[in-house]
Amino acid sequence: MRSIKQRQTVGRVCLMLIFFFLLRIPSSRTDQETPVILKSLLPIVEGMKANESPDTYFPESLFEYINGAAEIYLSYDFKELIVAEYTKNDSSDSVAVEIYDMGNHKNSFGIYSAERYPDNEFLDLGTQGYMEEGALNFLVGRYYVKLLCYDCGERSDQWLHVFSEEIVNRAENKEGFPAYLQPFPKEGLITNTEKFILRNVMGYKFLHDGYVVSYEMKELSFDCFLIEGKNPDEATGMLNKYLDAKGADSVHKISLGFRIKDRYYHNIYIAQVNNILCGVMKIPDDFEEVGEEYLAKLIQSVKTLTH
16 A cells, blocks of 8 residues: 555655754654554544555554655654555545654654645644645644545545544544744744754754744744753753854854854844743844844743743
């Protein structure tokens, strides 16, 4: 059975790998109960029957199913995938189901956010879903789900919605978006550009658990980011390593934190609030006031959230 992923555009995955230099760090297999949990999510839909026993894949075997995209899933600590295909007895209608267990809702959002586009047709389904070229992808808790209807004609949307709603209803844990998406300023925010990067934020191995959001204001485009440390000491350590990596000549102390001159990200603004590093990047020269303004907004929002 061919992968749904192989029938969809993989360009966004390649871009994420280029920009964030994600590493393949394999995860250990989950406990013995995990296959039972995933099987319990497979839908039972009137008029449709599963063709055969579902296939399951673990970190060490994921390449057998999505060879070209397995790296990025593994970089988000992928745990297990279950794949099933359903057909209708009296027609050619066929629905393929893929359910990826990413271990927690941050990692599932991370891989989901790496594959969506801001202009997708988004749906109020689980945490969020979107339609793309006859496929329906959605997020619910720790699970990233992909559905594709074959030879369904005008019944395609109907089947996809029936299957997706059944899976959402079966999922016990329905955690929404990660909490650290809340502090990002709303003015200028490009909706549905929020991303979570588990490792190698901005290409640095010591930066992890990063949230990045894109902004646009008139002729200015830039990003805001948050990096989550386990505690204030770890956040301080990450900040110091980052400043050292940039070099003393590029780092300038400002009232809120630091401004860094960077070859790729222009002006970067960064400050620490408890266990969180707040930042703004891609600020061109002559727009420094925007960088400081958004850094100040992030600092205040994070203080409010953490207190």
